[in-house]
Amino acid sequence: MxxxxxxxxxxxxxxxxxxxxxxxxxxxxxxxxxxxxxxxxxxxxxxxxxxxxxxxxxxxxxxxxxxxxxxxxxxxxxxxxxxxxxxxxxxxxxxxxxxxxxxxxxxxxxxxxxxxxxxxxxxxxxxxxxxxxxxxxxxxxxxxxxxxxxxxxxxxxxxxxxxxxxxxxxxxxxxxxxxxxxxxxxxxxxxxxxxxxxxxxxxxxxxxxxxxxxxxxxxxxxxxSNADILKGYIYKRVSHKNEFANEWKDLEAKIDESDNIKNLDFLFLQFMHVIRAENKDFDTTTHSVLNFFTKSDKKVYYGAIDNWLYRDNTMYFIKSLANFWDKPENYLSDLSNKYMKILNLFQNDSWKAFVSCLVWRNKDNIDNKDEFSKEFDKYLPILIQYVTLAFLNGNASINVIKEIVFKMNVKLKTNESFLAKQNIPSFENFLEVSRNFDSRKTKYILFLYAYIYDDFKQVIDSDSLEVEHILPKQWQNANFNEWDEQSHFEYLENIGNKILLPKKSNIKCIDNFFAKKQIEYSNSNNANLKEVLDLSKRTKNIWTKEDIDKRAQAIYLKMVEFLQK
Structure with a gap:
């Protein structure tokens, strides 16, 4: 040189x-x-x-x-x-x-x-x-x-x-x-x-x-970025350099305009997970994406050892991944799109590796939504079950979810049954864990429950939804019905007292008593939230400890039924 x-x-x-x-x-x-x-x-x-x-x-x-x-x-x-x-x-x-x-x-x-x-x-x-x-x-x-x-x-x-x-x-x-x-x-x-x-x-x-x-x-x-450097490696090896450069340029333009894909590195990370699953590797060790594709000094760097970067179908799959993650709704059934909406609220993104493996398995049918979506319809609810059980057991860290997902990827590859799920927590543990959830975790559970409650019939968008406390958060320093300040404190953060509402409705409901909230619950903007509408029609216009206890029990039982399917 x-x-x-x-x-x-x-x-x-x-x-x-x-x-x-x-x-x-x-x-x-x-x-x-x-x-x-x-x-x-x-x-x-x-x-x-x-x-x-x-x-x-x-x-x-x-x-x-x-x-x-x-x-x-x-x-x-x-x-x-x-x-x-x-x-x-x-x-x-x-x-x-x-x-x-x-x-x-x-x-x-x-x-x-x-x-x-x-x-x-x-x-x-x-x-x-x-x-x-x-x-x-x-x-x-x-x-x-x-x-x-x-x-x-x-x-x-x-x-x-x-x-x-x-x-x-x-x-x-x-x-x-x-x-x-x-x-x-x-x-x-x-x-x-x-x-x-x-x-x-x-x-x-x-x-x-x-x-x-x-x-x-x-x-x-x-x-x-990793993608910047990988582009250089690919560019050196391809024979049709102008064609590749234009493909890459189009890919970057798509990602710049996408609300769902952060950068090109994400696509190569997902591709690495796919290749590792193809090699039946479920180790949770975090590999450098760059080393995985460019270094052959470790036997687990399958991307480099097997020249995945330079295969004829690599850019095709990267583009397919980009198209899918940019607008999954264009490729999935209505049911699977609902599952994706739930997963997108999960506390970390480790689950995406499993979805990318499904894209890989069905890449030849990506232009046929009915065929492409069949495995998503089958496996996405199972993925939700596995990650939600870890979540409810208070152990859904990135590494734990990675271990679950990577093993699911390999089982998918080998056509074996998935491993046993974690145990379903007792009702008492469920109440305790959910009481300590932050707003994001609470929103995930309530969003999943909103779909389960309606048997996944209607599309629910999470963007504008907020956690509403049916019993008002603000104690108004007055005894009413059976409530006093102590009981208000004990029941306020109970999962049975929380529901999702659009932001505007939530603002209007703040600190109102249940009878007034029912008027807002009946708002046409809440038409896709079946439980909210059911509460608006309830003849009993007070909200009691018994109501909270019964609803918490109902949430738990519905959740258990879904998780055991």
Whole structure:
């Protein structure tokens, strides 16, 4: 491996004749936000000080590979290169709006860092020095707009693009500096165009050596995600590189727009769980996803040993996983969608590994909802039983749920019966455990019970639901019926006194007596909450200790019936 590390001042790096920077397809999208820009701005202000005796400042390293088109493909440092291009563009915009000839040298100096330049024709605004092949179409439109000679500041203010937001940040900071420190403005410009701000650029002799450094070097940049690095590994091996790059770009765009998938790392984590199940591995040891797919020094790194990353169907399955987890309702029956709504309220996400294994088992039927959903209809209620029993026994930590789920994954693979469930707690233990639940855990149990109560007939959405105390939480310092302050305290947090209501109804019900609450319970917005409607129709319009005891018993018995199926 050969490479040439070189100290380079930013203004010279960006303005060198014939230099064109390209963010290649296998890179991640631009990710710097306002926080990173603030840090950079504050660092620069600190270096600038009062404008006297300004010392050099190291901005981090850049790793590049010179391709056959004489372009520099940025392997590491694209966040810095892109951000400084936006920074210099903000400087240029300030000078372009000024007509004083004395500023022409600055206009030209900053312009050279953005566009190509020659002595005869000056700046060539049609040839920007930076381009990205990894951006979504929307991002490219904004980036290209910013790299035009004329830009519409008002339109950029309305954009949610990181490019636009970061440009606006620097433009506003420069305007503030120019207004409050007028006499220092020219010195700040000179600092940017002189030998002050520098990087260490490493130009590699081959793409392979650049990728090796990419996988190990990331000084002062955003941490590389597992998916970022795995993309590089796959990119090196695929023959249809443009096709792969476009697939990956589409995948990133889907995840950026998804409310259900946090990032690409989630998909590769799920894929790892699938592969481990295929190898009948149910050990709860947490493996590094990156090592699992790229290192072959341990026998449990099946992903690397068996080359799963490079198999023909890998990207197809990753895309299928993304489509499923983005909108599971598009692939599952109405019944399984109800089960998924329940699981989504569970206290941790370890259960998702089992669902991803079901996706794997049924991947060939993913476009046929009826066939695809059959195993989900069969196994999701069993999954709910297992995790809920752990939950009710007060032992549903991530590791416990992992152990349950990983063993279920392997049993699914081997077509064996699942292991025995945990014991159902006694009614007394159920009351005690549920009394100490926080609001999230209480919501899970009540949400599951709401479905069981209605025999899973209606769709219930959890988003707007809150825990309602039927006996008001606030003691009103007055004896009524059989209640006093002591009995109110003893029964308030009993599971039999809690029910789920939409937020608006819950607010209206707060601190009201049961008779008044019944009016709100009958609200049409509660039509899919059968028990709430049943309570609204009850002729007995007081809420007693006996009612709470009976309802707690009913919840327990219904829960036991479901868990024993």
């Amino acid at each position: 050969e490479f040439k590390p070189k100290k380079e001042y930013v203004c010279k790096l960006l303005s060198d004749e014939g230099v064109k920077f390209v963010i290649p397809e296998y890179q991640r999208p631009y990710r710097w936000g306002i926080d990173e820009c603030k840090t950079l701005w504050n660092d620069i202000l600190e270096v600038f000080g009062d404008g006297e005796n300004i010392s050099e400042y190291f901005l981090g390293s850049i790793v590049a590979y010179q391709n056959d088109k004489n372009e520099l493909e940025i392997i590491d440092g694209q966040q810095r290169i892109t951000t400084f291009t936006l920074f210099f563009r903000a400087f240029y915009e300030h000078f372009q709006s000024e007509q004083a000839n004395v500023k022409i040298s600055y206009l030209e100096g900053f312009g050279k860092c953005i566009w190509e330049y020659d002595l005869d024709h000056g700046l060539d605004y049609s040839k920007s020095r930076l381009s990205s092949r990894v951006n979504t179409d929307c991002d490219n439109i904004i980036l290209n707009e910013l790299l035009n000679k004329e830009i519409n500041l008002e339109n950029l203010r309305k954009s949610n693009s990181r490019y636009a937001k970061n440009f606006n940040f620097f433009y506003d900071k420069l305007l503030e500096f120019k207004t409050t420190r007028t006499f220092d403005w020219e010195m700040l410009c000179k600092m940017f165009l002189s030998k002050t701000l520098f990087t260490l650029i490493v130009i590699c002799d081959s793409q392979e050596s650049a990728m090796t450094i990419f996988n190990t070097l990331n000084s002062r940049g955003l941490p590389l």
